[in-house]
Structures are given as C-alpha cells and as structure tokens.
C-alpha cells in the first residue's frame with residue numbers, strides 16, 4: 001500500500017499580484033511533493049488563497065470592489081501562477097469556499113466546547129498588513145509612526161470587544177511538545193526562536209474582530225467575525241473535508257507531514273496552530289519548516305526600492321525550470337538569500353547550460369554519430385565505471401534523508417556534483433579514442449555515461465521537471481519509469497530503440513540579455 005504524504009504552502013493573501021516570495025514558497029513545496037511522488041508516496045500537495053480579514057477588505061474598498069469579487073479576480077492570478085510555476089498541487093483552497101466555512105465553524109465550536117474561548121475586550125496594537133496583534137515591546141516609533149519591530153509594518157491602536165482564546169493555558173504543553181518532538185520546527189534556529197518566545201510567557205489571543213465584517217461570523221454572535229488567522233490556519237484541514245474525520249482523505253493525510261512557510265509567519269504556525277489543535281483535540285502536524293526571505297541585491301524586495309524581480313517576467317524571458325533551479329540552488333532554504341539577474345544568468349549558464357545540459361547534448365550527439373543513434377550494449381565494466389554508477393545508487397538513502405529533513409541545498413549540491421563527476425568521467429575516458437581500436441570499451445563508456453545521465457535526470461526531475469523529462473524521453477524512459485526505483489534497478493536502458501531528438505535544453509544567456 002502506498003504511503004501517504006501531505007505537504008502544504010501558506011495560503012496567500014490575494015491583495016496584490018503574486019511576487020517572487022510567493023513563488024519561492026510554492027516552488028520549494030512543489031519540489032518536495034514531486035520528490036516524494038518519485039519515491040512512491042501518495043502525495044497530497046495543497047496551496048490556495050487566504051481571502052478574509054481587514055487587509056483584503058481595505059484593498060477591495062480601495063479598488064471600489066465588493067471583497068468577494070475582488071478575491072475572485074486576484075485568487076485567479078494565484079491559481080494561474082500554479083500553472084506558470086509548473087506546480088503539481090492536487091488542490092487549491094480558497095477560504096471563501098463552503099467547505100472551509102464549515103470547517104472553521106466546527107473548530108470554533110470545538111474551542112468553545114473545550115472551554116478555551118471567553119468574551120472580553122481587546123486594547124492593543126494591531127497591524128492590518130500583517131493581520132497580527134503586537135505587544136508594546138514588539139513595536140517601535142519610526143518617523144513619528146508606530147511600526148512592528150519585526151516586519152516594519154504600520155500598527156494601529158485597537159479597542160474593541162473580542163473573543164479570546166486561552167493561549168496562556170497551553171504554554172507548558174507547547175514547550176513539552178517542542179521538547180518531545182525535536183524536529184517539529186525546522187530549521188533549528190527557528191525552533192529556538194519559537195521556544196524563546198513561548199518561554200517568555202503567552203498571553204491569551206484575541207480571536208474575533210468587530211470593526212469590520214469581511215470574514216466568517218462567530219456562531220451565535222454575528223457582530224464578530226473570526227480572526228483571520230484562526231480562519232486561515234484551518235484551511236489545512238478544510239481541504240481534507242474536516243469536520244468529517246472518518247473520510248478517507250482526512251484519515252490518510254492528517255496530520256500533515258510538513259507545512260512549508262516563510263519565517264514571517266512562524267509564530268502563527270508553530271505556536272497558535274498547535275495550540276488551537278490541542279484545544280480542539282486534534283493531532284498536530286509533524287513539521288513546520290520556516291524558510292528565509294528572498295532579498296534582491298541584499299535588500300528586501302519592495303515596490304518603493306524598485307528592486308522587485310517579477311517571477312512572471314523571468315519565466316517569460318528565461319524559462320520556468322531556470323527560475324526554479326536558480327531559486328533553490330542560490331538561496332539556502334533556512335536562511336535569507338539574495339537574488340539578482342546577474343547571478344541568475346550565471347547560474348543558468350554554469351550549472352544548467354554548461355554542466356548538465358552540455359553533458360546530455362554531447363553524449364547524445366556522440367551516440368548519434370558513432371552508434372547508429374542507439375545506446376550500445378555492454379558487459380565489460382571496469383572498476384571506474386561501476387564506481388561511478390554505484391556512487392549514485394549508494395547515495396539514495398542519504399538523498400532521501402536530506403529531502404526528509406528539507407535540506408534541499410545539500411541535496412542539490414550532491415546531485416550537481418554527480419553531474420560534474422559524470423562530465424569529468426566522459427572527458428577523462430575519451431570514448432572517441434576507442435572507436436577503432438577498442439569499440440567494446442567505447443560502448444562501455446557510453447553505456448555508463450547514459451546510466452549516469454538517466455539517474456541524474458531523475459534526481460533533478462523534481463527541480464527542473466521540463467528539461468529532465470525531455471532528456472529521459474530522449475533515452476526512451478517513459479513517464480511511469482521516472483522514479484527512484486528506476487535508479488535502483490538494473491537494465492532499464494533500452495538498447496534497441498533509437499534515441500529521440502533532443503532540442504537545446506538550456507540556451508546560454510549572453511551578457512546583454
């Protein structure tokens with residue numbers, strides 16, 4: 001029976017056009033989803049849009065639109081981005097859907113039932129842009145305005161009747177959970193951050209608002225709408241048809257294997273979400289992975305700095321595989337990382353065009369020219385050949401482990417290294433010298449190198465799916481054989497069929513392009 005794997009992205013605010021940060025979270029999650037499928041897992045990969053709350057209501061007003069109509073339009077741009085980024089999401093949830101509404105109401109009722117909700121008054125700071133409540137020590141003055149220290153966004157003083165969630169009661173249970181589940185929050189730097197925050201003491205959390213109406217009304221008191229974060233976090237189980245916990249989807253996929261999120265929303269996922277779930281007596285997700293920020297030329301990307309790299313423009317100009325590869329190769333997943341057009345071009349040229357792309361093109365054209373376009377048969381492997389082949393096979397457990405720890409950078413480094421080694425092997429073995437004097441040796445070299453190309457392509461497939469599929473298709477590997485199992489197997493290469501044509505995989509980018 002296939003094992004199940006459930007992975008999610010944050011659901012994005014459809015308050016503006018999608019940008020590189022959104023693309024990054026989604027691409028990272030897609031790579032893990034694709035890898036787990038290659039490994040044979042039955043994967044559920046969820047993304048979507050977070051459509052309620054004051055921020056969206058304000059944005060809709062600014063555009064003179066009804067919030068639902070506004071969301072319909074912008075949510076569509078996020079949905080179409082999933083196609084442009086070549087994501088393999090199985091579902092796209094919108095928090096304005098019925099299935100979600102039902103699920104949020106149920107969670108609310110569960111929290112009432114467990115005695116974790118009470119009515120009081122909130123007075124404090126609120127950032128509409130972050131949809132977050134901040135303590136006095138979390139804000140500062142900047143140019144005469146009050147802003148959040150962590151995000152820099154404007155905060156306003158709010159005083160209104162509000163329902164509260166007894167977050168303080170869950171403090172010790174949360175700490176115990178973090179201690180017992182060392183890998184619940186990754187990377188470790190984020191885990192430490194969260195533990196420090198929780199140990200400082202948790203205040204009860206305001207979970208309803210009365211000063212606007214764009215949200216899910218609180219049951220039995222529709223003067224209030226449910227706080228957008230309680231609403232949004234629930235999406236992860238709404239998509240599994242919660243509250244029907246007997247259904248196959250929920251049973252197969254909850255608890256989630258990993259929520260991929262940006263570090264800016266760590267507190268919501270690693271503190272509030274587990275506390276809500278504990279109170280509702282539901283299992284907690286197995287992991288929350290908080291990645292860093294994408295910076296542009298060392299600065300946070302922002303409209304006012306004019307340093308925004310638009311994912312759509314880049315894809316249009318350079319290709320989607322190219323953007324996917326660059327983002328995850330260049331930015332170390334747990335940390336902030338700078339990106340720039342200059343580096344993007346270098347990365348495409350060096351890693352994709354000159355290394356992997358060039359290897360495939362050279363080998364295939366050599367076979368076309370010298371072997372009737374068929375991968376030659378052989379049995380006479382030397383130690384250098386088997387060593388090369390076994391190196392990838394032997395590293396499979398390590399690679400799986402890296403993915404399971406979301407250590408994507410080490411994974412890519414290892415695979416790219418296989419590609420460098422394969423190139424070196426091809427150069428050093430000089431098959432062209434053997435055509436006349438020892439064709440058997442030439443055949444063995446070609447056989448070995450194609451085996452490497454196959455395995456490297458499978459391992460790169462989650463990252464650059466389009467190019468690797470073309471390569472695998474060229475050597476007659478069908479889609480169903482693109483799997484980790486294929487790397488383990490012997491004799492997968494078809495020696496009787498001709499190689500299919502392969503057009504240029506990655507165009508080299510000239511400097512003025």
Ligand code: MSP
Nearest residue numbers: 010011012013021022025050232233261262293294
């Ligand atoms: N709607 C909430 C999330 C709810 S999840 C239950 C939200 N949405 S958002 O549109 O602001 O998107 C936030 C996510 O986009 C971040 O957590 C992060 O994953 C990603 N990024 C947005 N800008 C980013 C960068 N500059 N760099 C990397 N990722 C960032 O918060």
